[in-house]
Amino acid sequence: MDVTVLGGGLMGTSAAFFLARRGRKVRLIERGFIGAGATVASFGNIRRTGRFLPQLPLAHRSLALWNRAETLLGRDVEFRATGHLRLIFDDSGMDKMQAYAAAAQPWDLDIEQLDKSELRHRFPGMGQEAIGASFSPQDGSANPRLIAPAFAQAAASTGVEVVSQAEVSGIIVTAQGFAVDTSKGRFESASLLNCAGAWGRQIAEDFGEPVPLSVHGPQMGVTEALPHKIKPVIGMWSDGHGAYLRQVERGNVVFGGGVNRTPIDPVTGYAKVDPALLGKQLEKVIQLVPAMRNVTVIRQWSGCEGYVADDLPVMGPSSTTPGLFHAFGFCGHGFQLGPGVGDAMAELIDTGGCETPLEPFHIARFQ
Structure with a gap:
């Protein structure tokens, strides 16, 4: 397996989908039900106004994907550009x-x-x-109850192995990459993408990358x-x-x-x-x-949302462990960014670079 994606919310399911479209062999692991965490608790706002300015290129990338969502996923996720x-x-x-x-x-x-x-x-x-x-x-809204399951279903039809209700008990670095121990067995891959939302902090900390993240509900x-x-x-x-x-x-x-x-x-x-x-x-x-x-x-x-102290997400490669990538802590305003996050992380993992600037969100800013 090329990549294991941890987290079955909008970020994880979209990343799995776009990685598979790039020809990567992908496994998606979710501790509960697909899309039942912060994604389903979201308001569903597709908003760019008021964002941190260096985040706008990612927001623009994501809006372009929202406009193609029905074609990409083969179903209506109720995206409406109502303004x-x-x-x-x-x-x-x-x-x-x-x-x-x-x-x-x-x-x-x-x-x-x-x-x-x-x-x-x-x-x-x-x-x-x-x-x-x-x-x-050009902004608007979409249905938070539909989007992650739609990405997961589209990913599965593209060859992604989706494993839900699999509680993660440990992650170790191996000679081949990573081994993730879960309640449904051990899963190995060359790379690991941490899209675990509020639980992403613990995964990062286990690899020597502490993040000042608190957990709150809207x-x-x-x-x-x-x-x-x-x-x-x-x-x-x-x-x-x-x-x-x-x-x-x-x-x-x-x-x-x-x-x-x-x-x-x-x-x-x-x-x-x-x-x-x-x-x-x-x-x-x-x-x-x-x-x-x-x-x-x-x-x-x-719902359970992770808020980083500087109100910005963590995105990009690990600063301590080759093959580990992060995309978590979207501070209650990640719904609009979701498809763009998945697409950008897939590009980064597949090519080693990303046309959308991600440097302001690198985890190294806390070290």
């Missing part, structure tokens, strides 16, 4: 948006800047107290089905925890943000929402769309 509308409620938010829009232009991201009258005309009913907004028309919720009136994904420019929402085609409104994330047991990865935070969260959701004031919330959920 990303980010509302502004104060002067601080306006300054932040204008500074980012100017800085992002050299990185090939043009953001439409809307004043109050333009916002009211183009998006009536959105943020009645907003003084302006930014709009990125506060997510969804409403009853409503008439479909909200086309773009909506967020806000905020100094604190900004809320965000989107309406799916079935009419339900998915929302998140607005409050602190909840702590998680890093061993079990079990995440749960804090019902006491719902009221504060909904205040910000209503600020985005006042018409949602009397809407019923039907479900809440959370």
